Amino acid sequence: MPDHTPYTGAGWISRPNPTLYSPENIRRYGDLIVGKSHKWAWKLDNTRLQDLYLSHVRDPHLEIGPADLHFLDRTPAPAMAHQWQVDVVDINTAPLDTAKEKLTGRAQVRTHEHDVLALPWPVKKHHFLSLAIGNVLHCLPGAGFTTKTAVIQGMAEALADDGVAWGYTLTGAQDPMTRTNLLARVLMWHYNKADNIFSNRGDRFTDLERELKMYFAAVEICPMGSAAVFVVGEPIR
Ligand SMILES: C[S@@+](CC[C@H](N)C(=O)[O-])C[C@H]1O[C@@H](n2cnc3c(N)ncnc32)[C@H](O)[C@@H]1O
Numbered sequence: 189m190p191d192h193t194p195y196t197g198a199g200w201i202s203r204p205n206p207t208l209y210s211p212e213n214i215r216r217y218g219d220l221i222v223g224k225s226h227k228w229a230w231k232l233d234n235t236r237l238q239d240l241y242l243s244h245v246r247d248p249h250l251e252i253g254p255a256d257l258h259f260l261d262r263t264p265a266p267a268m269a270h271q272w273q274v275d276v277v278d279i280n281t282a283p284l285d286t287a288k289e290k291l292t293g294r295a296q297v298r299t300h301e302h303d304v305l306a307l308p309w310p311v312k313k314h315h316f317l318s319l320a321i322g323n324v325l326h327c328l329p330g331a332g333f334t335t336k337t338a339v340i341q342g343m344a345e346a347l348a349d350d351g352v353a354w355g356y357t358l359t360g361a362q363d364p365m366t367r368t369n370l371l372a373r374v375l376m377w378h379y380n381k382a383d384n385i386f387s388n389r390g391d392r393f394t395d396l397e398r399e400l401k402m403y404f405a406a407v408e409i410c411p412m413g414s415a416a417v418f419v420v421g422e423p424i425r
Pocket residue numbers: 202203209252253254255256257277278279280283302303304305321322323324327328
């Protein structure tokens with residue numbers, strides 16, 4: 189049995205998608221999504237995404253929505269295995285199981301089965317020196333970042349005063365700040381039409397920037413292909 193925080197069923201806004209995030213699909217995630225989609229559709233530079241982890245991962249670390257834990261798995265531990273504390277939050281169980289498996293022997297891992305849109309998050313407050321949330325916001329239901337702001341509040345609550353959080357999210361195909369090629373537009377159309385895969389039609393770079401600035405005093409944000417990439421710190425209490 190997985191040892192995730194038990195789910196009480198109360199207050200979730202999003203829904204798990206165990207078919208999409210099945211153990212089999214999680215095994216294919218690195219090759220298909222990080223390898224192919226990032227390169228051909230979203231135009232994400234994996235070296236720069238990996239650099240975010242190499243530059244910022246600390247002890248204790250909070251990983252949100254790991255899928256196959258691609259980038260954290262390729263990041264040297266910042267502490268000895270018996271010291272490095274890593275908490276992992278996800279609404280689906282297969283990513284949590286995968287994260288637990290990959291981090292065992294490298295860190296002390298706690299997994300939490302939870303919807304990031306539901307506050308409070310089941311983790312310590314003002315605690316984490318690093319926090320990553322890559323490719324998660326565009327999966328969450330809601331018409332734009334105003335409706336996803338609970339996640340940014342959750343990040344600010346979890347982060348220590350001197351911690352750093354980073355992430356990236358695909359903005360809507362109509363966002364003038366990011367670029368979508370034909371393949372990206374076709375995939376986004378299908379994923380938004382399908383049930384519970386993407387919900388990013390209304391997501392705009394400038395709205396994300398505004399929401400981040402409501403919760404963090406230090407905000408860096410830039411476009412990368414179809415995504416907005418951000419690094420934030422100094423949570424506003
Ligand atoms: C597209 S994958 C991102 C994987 C990885 N972080 C990356 O950088 O590519 C989305 C991840 O977010 C999780 N997720 C989706 N909706 C969620 C929610 N409402 N709450 C928590 N996790 C969620 C999925 O289970 C999956 O692990």
